[in-house]
Amino acid sequence: MEAVLFGHNRPDRAVTFDEYCAEGGFAALRRALAELSPAEVQQAVIDSGMRGRGGAGFPTGKKWSFVPRNLPGPRYLICNCDEMEPGTYKDRILLEKNPYLLVEGMALASYALGVQHAFVFIRRGYEQAARNLRRSVAEALSAGLLGDRILGSGFSLELDLHQSAGRYICGEETALMNALEGKRANPRAKPPFPAIKGLWGQPTVVNNVETLANIPAIISQGPAWWKGQGATPEAAGTKLFCVSGHVRQPHCMELPLGTSLGEIIDGPCRGMRPGSVFKACIPGGASTPYFTGEHWQVAMDFDPVAKAGSRLGTGGIVVFDQNTCMVAATLNLIRFFARESCGWCTPCREGLPFVRHTLEKIENGYGAADDIEILREHVHQLNYAFCALAPGAMGPLEGLLRLFEDELREHISARTCPFKTR
Amino acid sequence: MPKLIIDNIAVEVPDGTSVLEAALSVGITIPHFCWHPALGKAGACRVCAVKILEGPVKGIQMSCMLPAQDGMVVSTGDGEAVALRKSVIEWLMINHPHDCPVCDEGGECQLQDFTIAGGHGIRRYDGKKRTHVNQYLGELIEHEMNRCIQCYRCARFYQEYAGGTDFGVLGRADMVYFGRQCDGPLESPFSGNLVDICPTGVFTDRTARFRARYWDYDMAPSLCPHCSLGCNTIPAARYRELLKVMARRNDAVNGWFICDRGRFGNAAVNAPRRPRQPLVDRQPVGWDQALDTLLGRLSEFLELHGPGSLAIVGSPRMSLEGNIMAARLRDLLGAGTICYFGSSKQSEPALEAANSLTPDTAASQADVRSADLIAIVGCDLLEQAPMMALAVRQAWRNGARIYAVDCDQTTSLYAGEVAPALSALPFSEAKQPVIIYGTDHKQPDSSDDAVRSGTKLAFILNGPNDFGCALLAREQGAVPLADALAGGKIKGLLSFEADLTTELPDAVRVLAACDWQPTQLMQRAEVALPATAWIEMEGTFVNNEGRAQRFRQVMPPGLPIRGLGPDGHPPREFRKTAPGSDILPGWRLIADIIERLEGERVDVPLSGRWQKLQGINAEDAGESVL
Numbered sequence A: 001m002e003a004v005l006f007g008h009n010r011p012d013r014a015v016t017f018d019e020y021c022a023e024g025g026f027a028a029l030r031r032a033l034a035e036l037s038p039a040e041v042q043q044a045v046i047d048s049g050m051r052g053r054g055g056a057g058f059p060t061g062k063k064w065s066f067v068p069r070n071l072p073g074p075r076y077l078i079c080n081c082d083e084m085e086p087g088t089y090k091d092r093i094l095l096e097k098n099p100y101l102l103v104e105g106m107a108l109a110s111y112a113l114g115v116q117h118a119f120v121f122i123r124r125g126y127e128q129a130a131r132n133l134r135r136s137v138a139e140a141l142s143a144g145l146l147g148d149r150i151l152g153s154g155f156s157l158e159l160d161l162h163q164s165a166g167r168y169i170c171g172e173e174t175a176l177m178n179a180l181e182g183k184r185a186n187p188r189a190k191p192p193f194p195a196i197k198g199l200w201g202q203p204t205v206v207n208n209v210e211t212l213a214n215i216p217a218i219i220s221q222g223p224a225w226w227k228g229q230g231a232t233p234e235a236a237g238t239k240l241f242c243v244s245g246h247v248r249q250p251h252c253m254e255l256p257l258g259t260s261l262g263e264i265i266d267g268p269c270r271g272m273r274p275g276s277v278f279k280a281c282i283p284g285g286a287s288t289p290y291f292t293g294e295h296w297q298v299a300m301d302f303d304p305v306a307k308a309g310s311r312l313g314t315g316g317i318v319v320f321d322q323n324t325c326m327v328a329a330t331l332n333l334i335r336f337f338a339r340e341s342c343g344w345c346t347p348c349r350e351g352l353p354f355v356r357h358t359l360e361k362i363e364n365g366y367g368a369a370d371d372i373e374i375l376r377e378h379v380h381q382l383n384y385a386f387c388a389l390a391p392g393a394m395g396p397l398e399g400l401l402r403l404f405e406d407e408l409r410e411h412i413s414a415r416t417c418p419f420k421t422r
Numbered sequence B: 001m002p003k004l005i006i007d008n009i010a011v012e013v014p015d016g017t018s019v020l021e022a023a024l025s026v027g028i029t030i031p032h033f034c035w036h037p038a039l040g041k042a043g044a045c046r047v048c049a050v051k052i053l054e055g056p057v058k059g060i061q062m063s064c065m066l067p068a069q070d071g072m073v074v075s076t077g078d079g080e081a082v083a084l085r086k087s088v089i090e091w092l093m094i095n096h097p098h099d100c101p102v103c104d105e106g107g108e109c110q111l112q113d114f115t116i117a118g119g120h121g122i123r124r125y126d127g128k129k130r131t132h133v134n135q136y137l138g139e140l141i142e143h144e145m146n147r148c149i150q151c152y153r154c155a156r157f158y159q160e161y162a163g164g165t166d167f168g169v170l171g172r173a174d175m176v177y178f179g180r181q182c183d184g185p186l187e188s189p190f191s192g193n194l195v196d197i198c199p200t201g202v203f204t205d206r207t208a209r210f211r212a213r214y215w216d217y218d219m220a221p222s223l224c225p226h227c228s229l230g231c232n233t234i235p236a237a238r239y240r241e242l243l244k245v246m247a248r249r250n251d252a253v254n255g256w257f258i259c260d261r262g263r264f265g266n267a268a269v270n271a272p273r274r275p276r277q278p279l280v281d282r283q284p285v286g287w288d289q290a291l292d293t294l295l296g297r298l299s300e301f302l303e304l305h306g307p308g309s310l311a312i313v314g315s316p317r318m319s320l321e322g323n324i325m326a327a328r329l330r331d332l333l334g335a336g337t338i339c340y341f342g343s344s345k346q347s348e349p350a351l352e353a354a355n356s357l358t359p360d361t362a363a364s365q366a367d368v369r370s371a372d373l374i375a376i377v378g379c380d381l382l383e384q385a386p387m388m389a390l391a392v393r394q395a396w397r398n399g400a401r402i403y404a405v406d407c408d409q410t411t412s413l414y415a416g417e418v419a420p421a422l423s424a425l426p427f428s429e430a431k432q433p434v435i436i437y438g439t440d441h442k443q444p445d446s447s448d449d450a451v452r453s454g455t456k457l458a459f460i461l462n463g464p465n466d467f468g469c470a471l472l473a474r475e476q477g478a479v480p481l482a483d484a485l486a487g488g489k490i491k492g493l494l495s496f497e498a499d500l501t502t503e504l505p506d507a508v509r510v511l512a513a514c515d516w517q518p519t520q521l522m523q524r525a526e527v528a529l530p531a532t533a534w535i536e537m538e539g540t541f542v543n544n545e546g547r548a549q550r551f552r553q554v555m556p557p558g559l560p561i562r563g564l565g566p567d568g569h570p571p572r573e574f575r576k577t578a579p580g581s582d583i584l585p586g587w588r589l590i591a592d593i594i595e596r597l598e599g600e601r602v603d604v605p606l607s608g609r610w611q612k613l614q615g616i617n618a619e620d621a622g623e624s625v626l
Helices: A017-022 A027-035 A038-048 A060-065 A090-097 A100-113 A127-142 A173-180 A209-221 A223-227 A261-266 A302-307 A326-340 A346-363 A369-384 A389-403 A405-414 B019-025 B079-095 B110-118 B153-161 B193-197 B260-264 B287-305 B320-333 B344-356 B365-369 B386-397 B446-450 B466-476 B481-487 B520-524 B586-598 B608-613
Strands: A076-081 A117-122 A158-163 A204-208 A238-245 A252-256 A278-282 A316-321 B003-006 B009-012 B049-054 B059-062 B073-075 B141-143 B168-170 B177-179 B203-205 B232-238 B241-247 B310-313 B337-339 B373-377 B401-405 B417-419 B433-437 B456-459 B492-496 B509-515 B527-530 B539-542 B547-551
Touching (some): A017 A127, A027 A100, A038 A100, A038 A223, A060 A100, A060 A204, A090 A127, A209 A223, A209 A238, A346 A405, A346 B079, A369 A389, A389 A405, B059 B079, B079 B110, B153 B168, B153 B193, B193 B203, B260 B386, B287 B310, B287 B527, B287 B586, B310 B481, B320 B492, B320 B539, B320 B586, B344 B456, B365 B386, B365 B433, B365 B456, B386 B433, B492 B586, B509 B586
Parallel strands (some): A076 A204, A117 A158, B401 B417, B509 B527
Antiparallel strands (some): B003 B009, B049 B073, B168 B177
């Protein structure tokens, strides 16, 4: 594998504009504007087999193709950099190391989609990333790589950075658009989908930072080359995995999509911490059901992970060792989701606190056998929430009930958390 | 027109109808909180879940969000849907206080109904409830946030429907709070509707707090008497005291809402100063004595001055029936003058409306709501007819252009452009243009000819029966009271629910006045005859668009029980009749006078040309008199 995203990285600082350009940066944009039509850029993305890196894994080219070409009025591109999924920090690292990839990727995507005004919606806490991005936008502007008539072509693009006031729900694309419009960050009903009626009622594409940062390589090296960077024939491209937890060297790394869980932990992460034995992990951010030792060989790609009962999500892997209480870990996640509910729909707003309360009872030794039934009911009923937040929150709880029911029952029968007394 | 099957009933509904509305149309009520007919869907509460068995989508769906489509087979009673609805109620009840016994909403609470209906009886959540601090929202509306089930109806109504800016949603997750940034009276002139649309007891009518339960109320369909629009209301009374007023749905007129003046401005009905007792020369007398004295003095007066010097005065405050009877009394006595309006400033817009409106051109509030161009001419709309301003806002929200001619339209409800004259407006581009004339507008000039045919007109008038009085005035050759007095010929008045707009010369005798309010004329009257207020009688008002509407008797007349005994205690003595209950509607009193004069029974007022108004049902949309 060749590094697609981290190839320009410097060990201790962000790459500079000159360094990036000297290493072939913005070549893809130059080439596209000189040689390719917008449709050809879009076709390259379709051919690459790229699936969105924000968590849902929706094919990016297909998402772009939903944007109607004949509607009057502006179209918008939004980069979703409201990265707030616990265990996920890849977008931050990417922007802190190399913001130019995103700028170039957004310019290419805007060119393909006929967008003249694009936004980066960035989480408030990502101050270094925002500073980097702001600087890189200014540099690109003065180099004629953004703004009016880019590189003498007929294509113009205004790129705005919006530092969000920030909440987890702002990462939901329709809530993000409401927030960008200055409204409460409540999700919108779908349909209409953003591709038809998005920001200010106009066709809008929302893509993740990592997705957009991959576009330059797809254009400059070709979709076939890019596709070939995966670990398996089905896996297209590379993926940023950000590992945390009880491994020896937790960090954010670029690996071929489809690298197995075991290889990730034993390879770049240099195995478990001394004294730690792998018990379970969150495979793709806080809203994904757990993996255990039996999933060691699962290829970390969208379909194999889904087949194994979880989701690849954002690639944020959180590793737990043998001393981790899975009830407490799940409770910790549910606390986050209950707090981050926007409060719009009943299942999420009231159901998550109910789950939190029930898990608190079990963890503190006041649980009853009926409580497991309450949890199971919620795993099912919270699917009918307004947006994906509550169903996502049920991911780890579903994993807990499926994989660690014994541990739950032990809490109830022992009337305490067994990990506290061990 | 999609055809679908809901619970084995075949339904055909217009395109764009939701499954929930389609079910309602065949009498199946799917529980709902956030959906409201006037506010639309939100998809927030998730209690309207149904199961779609066949069709383009399947499985559990929210019926408010799902447009009815051909071939759908819907089950509202499917086990999975029932289980989800039960879960939703359980979630909502996690934090809802069990304070129904002290909650004013108890008995008229949608949450109560759906909790019982959903079968949620056993509480599984054993944690603490979240609590909020309430806000002071003014003297009219009580705030109790702990009861909130976060349906967002209040914020959607207040901000989106009514254009208010000082109330909304704060906070997040299970601490979502509906209120103002700080304590203080709600600023919107439509704030009282929060009481009606809140499905539980977060907003209750502070003026009626702790006074009665829903099943205690005397209620009947009624009308608002405060302006000319004729908005439909349901007054609620108990023990001969008006406690509160609620909006009554009439899609053609006020829709689902009323303004705060109509809701909270009715204290005069209960006022202790209200006339309850016939007076002769300010001395209390019995009814017979009062009427005998009146007839005696009247015949003396007619003998002395001749009928030409007598004026019969009706009023746009009085029912159509009363004003018709006033005209009959005038015919009988041969009185020289009949007046229906105080001044020409009042009569002219009403006569103009009566002369220029036709069934094709009269614009209802519904027409205004669906207009795409609205010109407001010489009118302070929010002051003179608040609900019309709210109707204009709905048109504006749907993209209508609003123009103000000869007036200022600075309001947060809609953004209007100032136009120099009607002739400058692009009527030809509009599909459904409406002109709203206020009472301050100048008579239409020749430039109004530029207005293309098909433009609908609305006239904002003064009183609830201005239009009816204008029809009678035209027929009877009535003159405004101020003009009649200025002529100097008038030496005596018989006044019925009339108001003075000018000084009444000392030489003019008020032989008798009949009213339910302590007016100047009642104080001057030699014979003062108390009458029933509109909610104590049945009658008809003709609103600004020429729509005759019926109001029914809400409560019996008489002194409220509260206040009869010391310290507000009910009286301790037994009586067969309530004190002050022997008063009559204005029209009936005139009929009594006529009967005494003629010695025979008088015909009902709505006869002859008014016959067609006899059958109006108060619950219907009304009958046009155009």
